[in-house]
Amino acid sequence: MSDLNEEESSGRRKFIRVTTIGISAACGIFPLAAGIPALLDPVKKNSGESANVPWSKVAPFTSLPEDGSPAKFEVVQETVVDAWTTYKDIPVGAVYLTRKQDEVIAFNLKCPHLGCAIDFRKQTNDYFCPCHNSSFALDGSVTTESSPSPRPMDTMETKVEKGQVWIRFQQFRPNVEEKIPLS
Amino acid sequence: MKMIFDWLDDRSGYRTLLHEVLYEKVPGGARWRYVWGSCLTFAFFTQVVTGTLLWMFYSPSAQTAWESVYFLQYQVWGGWFLRGVHHYMAQAMIVLLVLHLMQVVIDGAYRAPRELNFWFGALMMGVTLALSLTGYLLPWDQKGYWATAVATNLMAEVPVIGPAIQQVVVGGVEYGHHTLTRFFALHAGVLPAMLVGLVVVHIYLFRKHGIHVKEPRPKKDSYFWPDQILKDAIACLAVLLAVVALTVYFHGAPLGPPADPANEFPARPEWYFLFLFQLLKYVPAFWGAVIIPVFLALWIFLQPFIGSTRPGHQLNIGFWWTLIAGSVALTLLAFSEDSANLRHSAALEEADWQAERVLSIVQEEGIPPAGAVTLLRKDHENRGRNLFAANCASCHRYNGHDGRGYPVDDAQSAPELAGFASVEWITKLLNHEHYISEEYFGGTKFKNGTMARKVLAKYTAEEIALLPRIATLLSDMAELPYQTPLSEDEREELLALFYNDDLVFQDGLACIDCHDIDSEEEGHAPDLTGYGSDEWTIAFLENPEDERFYGDENDRMPCYGRDGKLTDEQIKILSDWIRSRPSE
Numbered sequence: 001m002s003d004l005n006e007e008e009s010s011g012r013r014k015f016i017r018v019t020t021i022g023i024s025a026a027c028g029i030f031p032l033a034a035g036i037p038a039l040l041d042p043v044k045k046n047s048g049e050s051a052n053v054p055w056s057k058v059a060p061f062t063s064l065p066e067d068g069s070p071a072k073f074e075v076v077q078e079t080v081v082d083a084w085t086t087y088k089d090i091p092v093g094a095v096y097l098t099r100k101q102d103e104v105i106a107f108n109l110k111c112p113h114l115g116c117a118i119d120f121r122k123q124t125n126d127y128f129c130p131c132h133n134s135s136f137a138l139d140g141s142v143t144t145e146s147s148p149s150p151r152p153m154d155t156m157e158t159k160v161e162k163g164q165v166w167i168r169f170q171q172f173r174p175n176v177e178e179k180i181p182l183s
Numbered sequence: 184m185k186m187i188f189d190w191l192d193d194r195s196g197y198r199t200l201l202h203e204v205l206y207e208k209v210p211g212g213a214r215w216r217y218v219w220g221s222c223l224t225f226a227f228f229t230q231v232v233t234g235t236l237l238w239m240f241y242s243p244s245a246q247t248a249w250e251s252v253y254f255l256q257y258q259v260w261g262g263w264f265l266r267g268v269h270h271y272m273a274q275a276m277i278v279l280l281v282l283h284l285m286q287v288v289i290d291g292a293y294r295a296p297r298e299l300n301f302w303f304g305a306l307m308m309g310v311t312l313a314l315s316l317t318g319y320l321l322p323w324d325q326k327g328y329w330a331t332a333v334a335t336n337l338m339a340e341v342p343v344i345g346p347a348i349q350q351v352v353v354g355g356v357e358y359g360h361h362t363l364t365r366f367f368a369l370h371a372g373v374l375p376a377m378l379v380g381l382v383v384v385h386i387y388l389f390r391k392h393g394i395h396v397k398e399p400r401p402k403k404d405s406y407f408w409p410d411q412i413l414k415d416a417i418a419c420l421a422v423l424l425a426v427v428a429l430t431v432y433f434h435g436a437p438l439g440p441p442a443d444p445a446n447e448f449p450a451r452p453e454w455y456f457l458f459l460f461q462l463l464k465y466v467p468a469f470w471g472a473v474i475i476p477v478f479l480a481l482w483i484f485l486q487p488f489i490g491s492t493r494p495g496h497q498l499n500i501g502f503w504w505t506l507i508a509g510s511v512a513l514t515l516l517a518f519s520e521d522s523a524n525l526r527h528s529a530a531l532e533e534a535d536w537q538a539e540r541v542l543s544i545v546q547e548e549g550i551p552p553a554g555a556v557t558l559l560r561k562d563h564e565n566r567g568r569n570l571f572a573a574n575c576a577s578c579h580r581y582n583g584h585d586g587r588g589y590p591v592d593d594a595q596s597a598p599e600l601a602g603f604a605s606v607e608w609i610t611k612l613l614n615h616e617h618y619i620s621e622e623y624f625g626g627t628k629f630k631n632g633t634m635a636r637k638v639l640a641k642y643t644a645e646e647i648a649l650l651p652r653i654a655t656l657l658s659d660m661a662e663l664p665y666q667t668p669l670s671e672d673e674r675e676e677l678l679a680l681f682y683n684d685d686l687v688f689q690d691g692l693a694c695i696d697c698h699d700i701d702s703e704e705e706g707h708a709p710d711l712t713g714y715g716s717d718e719w720t721i722a723f724l725e726n727p728e729d730e731r732f733y734g735d736e737n738d739r740m741p742c743y744g745r746d747g748k749l750t751d752e753q754i755k756i757l758s759d760w761i762r763s764r765p766s767e
Binding site: 013016017019024027030031034035037040044079081083086088 | 552
């Protein structure tokens with residue numbers, strides 16, 4: 001009889017312990033759990049579809065050097081949404097533009113290695129990133145084997161309409177071989 | 184696994200510590216009346232965690248505070264829930280504070296040797312109230328803005344240093360960036376840090392003296408773990424469920440229209456400060472800001488000594504019950520006065536309208552860098568109703584109110600303008616009974632004019648039946664954005680009626696004999712060519728005394744354009760608004 005009682009009371013004690021731990025854990029985790037979806041919200045907004053990238057007018061075609069040497073321009077986007085603010089006509093980045101017959105090639109100013117700004121060197125007629133010494137030829141390709149950049153300079157879609165150069169300006173994920181757009 | 188824990192215990196001694204924490208003796212067994220302290224700790228813990236998460240989204244400046252809260256509420260996945268939990272847990276904390284305080288008072292747990300802990304508890308209550316006061320402002324919506332203005336103005340009542348305190352807290356003379364940065368620093372930094380420190384001391388002192396046992400003891404002694412913790416956990420779970428239920432039911436915390444010092448809003452604090460708000464209707468602000476808090480602080484300080492005798496203890500209990508009963512009564516009074524006040528309800532509805540309006544504009548246009556408040560200030564619909572309220576509503580009405588929903592004190596002396604120039608509106612106008620009623624021209628001299636006496640009053644039933652068709656013709660000329668235009672044939676047919684080609688009207692007079700439509704001749708009554716259209720309405724608002732309209736027959740209608748009372752832009756906005764689909 002007393003054995004039975006003891007067994008029952010030990011079962012009851014175990015139940016109390018498990019319930020207590022369970023409820024306490026639920027209460028303890030709840031505040032953080034309540035914010036997890038919001039915390040992870042930035043991850044869900046990540047579609048780099050180039051069709052969604054707007055065209056931005058950069059410069060008159062005639063302002064590009066005829067010999068095909070690069071010129072630097074800032075890219076002003078008509079509408080830029082940063083979280084809650086909608087900006088109109090603000091610079092979003094810079095590009096090097098070069099002429100190739102009637103077309104224009106655009107390189108993002110940012111180094112594909114870790115995102116430093118790339119310089120154009122007139123003396124050596126190439127691109128050079130002063131942060132980690134990546135160097136690129138005029139066509140954007142990596143020139144030295146020891147260059148830390150895993151891929152050529154990032155190009156973007158361009159078009160010439162009514163004498164104006166337009167570009168679909170994008171940023172790309174740094175330090176990977178593949179060119180993956182971020183937007 | 185055991186080895187790791189052994190190693191950890193050897194280096195830290197955590198088992199002894201844990202044992203001490205969990206095996207605190209609870210004389211007389213676990214009881215529900217002891218749960219409030221744990222519930223408060225849980226509530227505060229929730230506020231710290233959810234507050235830190237909110238911090239990741241909040242931007243304290245006059246142009247970004249409302250905007251960042253809007254973004255969290257409407258754009259971020261689950262943002263409304265996070266914000267709602269923080270908002271309602273803050274309110275739960277106030278309720279729990281009162282429960283905890285009353286339990287301590289009734290049980291006599293404030294008496295020796297626990298005086299110090301009672302005072303610390305009172306300090307924590309003050310810090311918690313300061314937290315809710317500072318948190319109320321942060322969304323920078325109308326409600327927070329206007330209520331905080333009152334609260335900070337009270338600070339200036341403190342003798343000598345009051346104005347300086349106010350200026351330091353507000354970050355200047357005007358409310359702006361620095362009010363937000365300072366309130367945010369207080370709310371997310373200074374006050375929580377103070378509360379953490381006070382909680383530590385409070386719990387230390389509580390442990391030092393042990394639990395205060397309310398006699399008689401119902402059961403034999405037990406330990407904090409697991410019996411009391413189970414009760415505490417269940418109570419915390421109940422608080423949590425209540426908060427989640429409120430959050431889901433109201434879909435998170437409210438967010439009013441963005442703060443605008445030029446846009447009046449009836450300032451009311453959160454419900455738990457309403458008693459103080461109501462009290463300030465009867466006593467000078469100095470009482471609310473200085474005398475009452477000082478008296479309360481003094482009472483709290485003396486309470487353990489007063490309570491050292493039995494009658495003293497009874498006095499303390501009576502004091503707090505009276506205080507609570509008085510607060511409840513004042514709160515109820517505040518609610519009932521507000522709900523009986525038509526202007527107050529109208530102001531709340533107006534704020535709701537503005538909040539919805541700004542949301543729909545934001546969805547269309549986004550928020551400019553100058554902030555969301557500029558959207559409302561520029562919005563033609565919002566400006567239209569405000570222009571109407573300010574310039575037209577002392578004589579005219581819009582669905583019986585001033586265009587924004589506010590009742591008007593002056594008697595109506597000019598036509599109701601909701602649905603102006605619509606078929607329905609003109610049909611009513613052409614009805615004699617309506618024409619001479621207050622809703623149209625009953626308050627003007629036209630009540631006894633030719634149109635009323637000689638035309639509308641004398642129509643036969645057969646002629647009256649034709650009036651809706653005349654109304655349809657006139658209304659078509661208004662080209663109202665929400666009405667479908669007539670076909671060419673329909674228009675021709677109705678014009679024939681207007682010109683009275685086949686002499687349907689008995690007295691042989693046609694409308695055209697007094698009112699012009701597309702004719703060169705000048706009838707002496709208002710020209711109805713393009714009646715109610717954009718051009719007509721603007722021209723009328725500019726100068727109703729023009730020969731085209733009332734001429735020298737004008738009855739008190741101001742010449743807004745001619746006399747420079749309104750700009751061309753304002754007249755256009757007003758005209759557009761009057762001609763838009765009538766809202767409620």
